[in-house]
Amino acid sequence: MTKSDAPASSLTAIDCHVHLNDSIVAAGNVRSAQMARYFGRERPVVEGNEMAEMYRSRGMRAVLVNTTDTILSGRSSVPNDHLAQVVAKEPDVFRGFGVVDPWQGKGALLEARRCKEELGLVGIGELNPARQHFFPNDPRFYPLWQVVSDLGLIVMFHSGYAASGSGTPGGGGVKLRYGNPMYVDDLAADFPDLKIICAHPGWPWESEALAVTLHKANIYLDLSGWAPKYFSAELLKYVNSRISDKVLFGSDWPALDVDRWLAEFQQLDLKPEVRHKVLLDNAQKLLRWDSTEGDAGDGLA
Numbered sequence: 001m002t003k004s005d006a007p008a009s010s011l012t013a014i015d016c017h018v019h020l021n022d023s024i025v026a027a028g029n030v031r032s033a034q035m036a037r038y039f040g041r042e043r044p045v046v047e048g049n050e051m052a053e054m055y056r057s058r059g060m061r062a063v064l065v066n067t068t069d070t071i072l073s074g075r076s077s078v079p080n081d082h083l084a085q086v087v088a089k090e091p092d093v094f095r096g097f098g099v100v101d102p103w104q105g106k107g108a109l110l111e112a113r114r115c116k117e118e119l120g121l122v123g124i125g126e127l128n129p130a131r132q133h134f135f136p137n138d139p140r141f142y143p144l145w146q147v148v149s150d151l152g153l154i155v156m157f158h159s160g161y162a163a164s165g166s167g168t169p170g171g172g173g174v175k176l177r178y179g180n181p182m183y184v185d186d187l188a189a190d191f192p193d194l195k196i197i198c199a200h201p202g203w204p205w206e207s208e209a210l211a212v213t214l215h216k217a218n219i220y221l222d223l224s225g226w227a228p229k230y231f232s233a234e235l236l237k238y239v240n241s242r243i244s245d246k247v248l249f250g251s252d253w254p255a256l257d258v259d260r261w262l263a264e265f266q267q268l269d270l271k272p273e274v275r276h277k278v279l280l281d282n283a284q285k286l287l288r289w290d291s292t293e294g295d296a297g298d299g300l301a
């Protein structure tokens with residue numbers, strides 16, 4: 001496929017939270033209709049190469065994440081191999097995270113290792129404690145976090161309210177309490193070398209999400225899954241000041257439209273340098289993804 005000739009300096013943003021929703025993923029998603037109702041928009045099915053071009057044409061890059069519904073649905077997840085193949089075809093715009101189910105025990109450890117060493121993925125997630133029914137600080141899973149930390153993989157935890165199951169009887173089996181970011185704080189304390197992303201602003205534990213991001217140098221907060229026009233005053237205050245180096249742009253596409261998220265973000269009362277950090281600088285540092293890596297090799301530093 002044709003790659004854009006845009007120079008590396010035109011890079012404007014890294015979307016750190018994107019769910020692949022190509023025809024293979026969409027075919028296996030049992031929650032599509034319910035999630036579309038919650039977010040008030042249909043979930044577009046876009047093939048990997050089209051999605052790459054969508055980001056490339058905007059001077060953007062994206063991190064594709066995988067999820068698993070196995071505990072709730074009984075269905076197997078989208079193979080990490082599939083996501084890795086999509087990422088590998090578009091190295092100038094994509095990085096990928098693979099998913100594991102912590103309840104798989106040794107299998108989860110082996111899969112985490114395979115994600116890094118065989119599939120070239122750079123993180124594990126989006127893990128969803130509310131859907132997968134586990135506490136991130138449960139000592140039974142510490143061997144898994146040790147492996148993830150030793151491999152230098154980033155781990156992403158969904159935090160806060162779950163769109164998944166919202167408004168359905170029993171919430172589709174989703175248990176919200178597992179999503180309190182305070183449980184992630186324990187993990188960050190016990191694994192100081194483990195880089196953790198708390199996904200979404202964390203409501204109804206937004207203050208907790210801000211506190212753990214402020215307190216632990218190894219916790220980052222992504223702003224995905226939440227329309228910027230609804231960001232609270234408290235969230236904006238912290239993003240604009242004390243955690244400005246720890247906050248990441250994420251859309252949560254296909255739940256939210258990327259252009260809508262960016263347009264609303266531009267309207268927020270943020271310092272220009274903070275805006276730049278959130279959209280690009282912080283992600284580049286965390287992912288160690290500089291402006292020239294993966295490009296055609298134009299020699300720019």
Ligand SMILES: [Zn+2]
Binds near residue numbers: 126158159199200225
């Ligand atoms: Zn999430």
